[in-house]
Amino acid sequence: MRVLIVCSGNAQVIAPFIVEQVNALKKLDVEIEYFLIKGKGILGYIKNYKALLQKIASFQPNIIHAHYGFSGLLAIFQRRIPVVVTFHGCDIQKRGVNNIISNFVFYLANSSIFVNSKMLNFVIFKKKHTIISCGIDLDEYQYISKEEARINLRFSDKEKLVLFSSSFDEPVKNYDLAKKAVEKLENIKLLELKGYKREEVIQLMHAVDCLLITSIRETGPQVVKEALMCGCPIISVDVGDVKSLIEQVAGCFIVPYDENIIAEKISLVFQNNNRIKGREVIIEKELYNSVIAKKIKDIYTQILNK
Incomplete structure (x- = not known):
């Protein structure tokens, strides 16, 4: 199973909770590579689309897992590879454009993960989803x-x-x-x-x-x-x-x-x-990465078995 992680690359380092989750998934024999988005705002993210297609062509992932709504927007522009999106709150819980885009992504994604149930108060569509918190090593x-x-x-x-x-x-x-x-x-x-x-x-x-x-x-x-x-x-x-x-x-x-x-x-x-x-x-409460990684891998497997 090959998974491409799509997330922001604007900071000097990738968010630690993403890296730790990825490391736990790798221990479950999931082959993972990153696609780091450079740029801010909708246009900044969309400018990465060509580079994303090139990464998909070279890595040939079975699943794309995007973190945050804007990353999910870029990922769902291509419709060949199934997309899982994790919403972390500062995307869908923001009013205005962030909420609209995140709901659009939620509607089109193959599977959506929310890190807590309160985020569902900001969801427009009724659609199957999963609550999985970020874990601890x-x-x-x-x-x-x-x-x-x-x-x-x-x-x-x-x-x-x-x-x-x-x-x-x-x-x-x-x-x-x-x-x-x-x-x-x-x-x-x-x-x-x-x-x-x-x-x-x-x-x-x-x-x-x-x-x-x-x-x-x-x-x-x-x-x-x-x-x-x-x-x-x-x-x-x-x-x-x-x-x-x-x-x-x-x-x-x-x-x-x-x-x-x-x-x-x-x-x-x-x-x-x-x-x-x-x-x-x-x-x-099973909030540690080895358990959370198994739950996420189960989501990947369910999508691929459809």
């Missing part, structure tokens, strides 16, 4: 004590550290609310999750006292699964599928968009000063 997350992680990252053991879920300058992540909440407490450092390598993120999750999510819109987010794997307490608004992941986890809190309540929960985390049992959640 269990082997990558080995236990590190908070003390060791802080030494490695050169943090003081006396610092009170709250990790914000993304970069401060992304409007949808709602940094202003996080900042207001933290400012209501004394001697707390709010860290920006930006510019770290994967292994450094894992160290960071073990080093901080909690993860704070105040986003207006999310799909997963993946950072929640990473925090769970590292035993990092999570304080989050009800966004994406966070609630379904953490509501039963002691030491984690779902909060409203209210800086006072968020500040109360941050203070409570510091009082408790405990790590959480998050790895069990990932295993129980």
